[in-house]
Amino acid sequence: MDRRLVHALQIDPRAAFSAIAEVLGVSDRTMLSVAPVHLEQTGTALAEHPEVAFAGATTGPTNLFATVVCPDQRELYRYLTTRLAALPAITHAETATVIRTLKRAAHR
Incomplete structure (x- = not known):
């Protein structure tokens, strides 16, 4: 994975986390x-985190969704226990790692 990350950054050193995640096939849904x-204040603060490729308010049992891109599990743990934990209004967090992408959004 490290070589793929270096290669992706050589192609575009200013690539967004979401683009890098697509190349690596690694992201976490939180x-x-x-x-x-x-909700508004926490969502806005969450969206400013560089690790967050997507953030949105949702309906259902949880009301905020984020796609978090970290290069490995160690960095994901660091993100969850520092930056995310620093948002005091969060009462529950559940993270699911994407282990295999079955379909990506089509580009037209």
Whole structure:
């Protein structure tokens, strides 16, 4: 994976995390619960994290969703226990690692 990461950055050193994740096929989906009164503020703060490729408010049992891109599990753990943990309004977080991509969004 390290060689693929270096190669991706050689092609585009300023590539977005989402583009790198697509090349590497590595990303994590994080579902969060936040009190509705804090949803806008927490979502905006989450979206500013460089590790977050996508963030959106959702319906259902959780109300905030993020695609988090970290190069490995160690960095994911660091992100979850430092940056994400620093958002005080989050009451629940669940992370699922994508282990195999079955379909990517089509580009037209």
